[in-house]
Amino acid sequence: MNPLLNTGAAPVATPFFFYLLAGAAILSGLLVITRRNAVHSALALIVTLLSVSGLYLMLYAPFVAGVQIIVYAGGIMVLFLFVIMLVNIERVSKERQFNRIWPVGLAASCALLAVFLAAFTKGKDLFHDRPITLPESTNTQQIAGYLYGEAGRIGQYTFAFEIASLLLLVAILGAVIMTKKKI
C-alpha cells in the first residue's frame, strides 16, 4: 500500500527543495576545497554528503539515501575526523601545499563536466522515460531483487555485486595484514 498514492499528497520533490539541496551541496563542496583547516573541510564534506542523500530521497531512492547517511556521513566521515584530529592542524595550515597536481585535477574535472554535459543534452536519447511504479514503498525490495534475484531467478546484477564484495574482502584482508606484525 502506497500512502502517497492513496491520499494524493503533494509530492516532496519540488524544485524548491532541489535547488536548496543542490545549492547546499555545491556551496559546501566549495568549502571542502577552500578551507585550510582540515576539520572544517571534513565538516563541510559531511554537509555535502547529507545534501546528496537528500537528492537521492527526491529521486525516490530512500534506500540509497539511507545507506548514504549510514555509510558515508555516519561511518566513513567519523573515521576521517578521527584521523584528522590526530594531525597537528596549526602546523599543517601554515605549511605550503607541496604537491603540484592541479593540472591533473583540472583535466579530470573537465572530463567529468563533459560527461555531465553530454548526459544533460543527450539524456533523452540515452535513457528511456519510464513511469515510476510505487516508487517509495517497494524501493528496498526492488534493489534486493536486482542484487540477489527474486522468485528463484538470479538477479540482474548478482554477479557484479558478488565481485564487488570479493574486492572489498580482499581490501579488508590487506588492511589486516598491513597492520598486523605477525599473523
Add this chain to the structure above:
Amino acid sequence: MLQEFMSYLGSNLPPGSAGNQLWALIYVFVIFAGVAVIVLCMNWIERKALAHFQIRLGPMRVGPHGLLQPFADALKLMLKEDIIPDEADAVVFWVAPVIGLLAAFTVYIVIPFGPSQAVTDMNIGILFMLGVSSLGVLGIVTAGWASNSHYPLIGALRSSAQMVSYEVAMGMAILSAIMMTSMNAAGTGTLSMIGIVEAQQQQGIWFLFKFFPLGFIAFVIFAIAMVAETNRSPFDLAEAESELTAGFHTEYSGLRWSLFMLAEYAAMIAVSSIAVTLWLGGWMHPFPNLLHGPAWEFIFSLFPGLTFGALAAITFIGAARMPSHSFFRIQRAGLAVFAALIGLVALLLLVIAVAGRANDTSIAARFREGIDYVYWFMLKVAVFMYLFIWYRATWPRYRFDQLMKVGWKVMLPISLGVLILTAIVGVLLP
C-alpha cells in the same frame, strides 16, 4: 487550516504518510515537549535512584523529596556563564552540541508510538534511525576537537572508536530481527518501524521469543551495544571522571553543556524505542492475540489510569509521612497538591477509558486507543530507562582495551553467528 486540522481526524495513517503537514507539526511539537519533560523527570529519577542504590537520600532540599531539583538545575544552567575557551575553534565549538541534539531528535520522526501515533512511516524506517543516530558521534567528536584541550580530545577519540565498533554488532543484531519480519506468506520483510511491529502481531510472537534463544541473544547483544552507543556507564569512557575530568564536554558550560545532556537522554530514549519496536512488540499490550475482544480491551485501557492512580497514591502517602514539624508545612501542602494533580490525570484517563468504551466511533474511543498504544510503548521504554540507571549503579567502568575486546572479539562473532543461524532456521523451519 481548520479543514486540514479536521480532515486528519478519521485517518488511520501517521500524519506524515497521510500528507497532513499540520498534524505532523503538531506531533513533532508534542514529541519534543514530551521528550523534554521526560528528560527532566529522568534527571530527578536518576539522581534519586542512584542515591538509594548507594544508601543515600539524594536531592532533598529543593521541594519535597527534591522534586523541584531539575527545575532549579535548568534555571542554573540557563543563567550560568557560557564560556568559549580562547584557543577553541569558536564556530565548531558552537556547532557541536547542535549536531548532537539534531541527530538525537531527528530519529523521533519514525518512532512508532502506535500504528498511527508516529510523525511518519518511512519505508526505510530502521535504516534511517540507525543512520541518523550514528551522526550523533559527530557532535561528540567535533566537541572534543574544538575545545582544543587534551582531555576532551582523548574523550572524543575514545568515544568515536567505541561507537564505530559497537555499531557493527548492533547492526548485525538488528539485521537478524529484520530477517524475522520476512517469515510470512509473501516472504518479503520490511524496514518500516510500523511494519516491524505489525509483523510481530501477524506472527503472533514478540521477536524476543522467536526462534528461542536466537531472538533473545540478538536482543541481548543490542541491549549491550545500545548502552555503549549512548556512552552510558559502564561504557562511559568518553566522560570517565576519574581519568578525563568530564571527557568531551569538559570545556562546555551553561546552556551548551545542557544541550549535550539533553541529547544524551534523548538518544537513550531513542535507542530504547528501537529495542522495544524490534523485539518487544512496540505498542502492543501483552498477549494481544490471546487476550482480545471488548472485555479485555476495556481492562487493558484501564491500565494508564490505574498507573497514574498508583503514582498519586504513593505521592499522597509521601505527603502524609512528612515530618509533622511546622517547617515542613509548605512542602507537605505542595506534595499534596502535586498528588492531587496526578490523581486528576488518572481520573481523566479513567473517564476517557470508560467513555471510549460506550461508543466505538467517537473521538473518545480514538483517544482511548491512542492513549493505550502510547502507554504500553512508553511503559516498555521506561523499563529500559530504569535499566540504564541500574547498570550505572551496578557495574564498574570498562577499561578501554577490555571494551574493544568485548566489542570486536565477543559481541561481533556472536551477533554474526546469530544472524547466520537465524537465516538457516528461517529457511528450514516453515
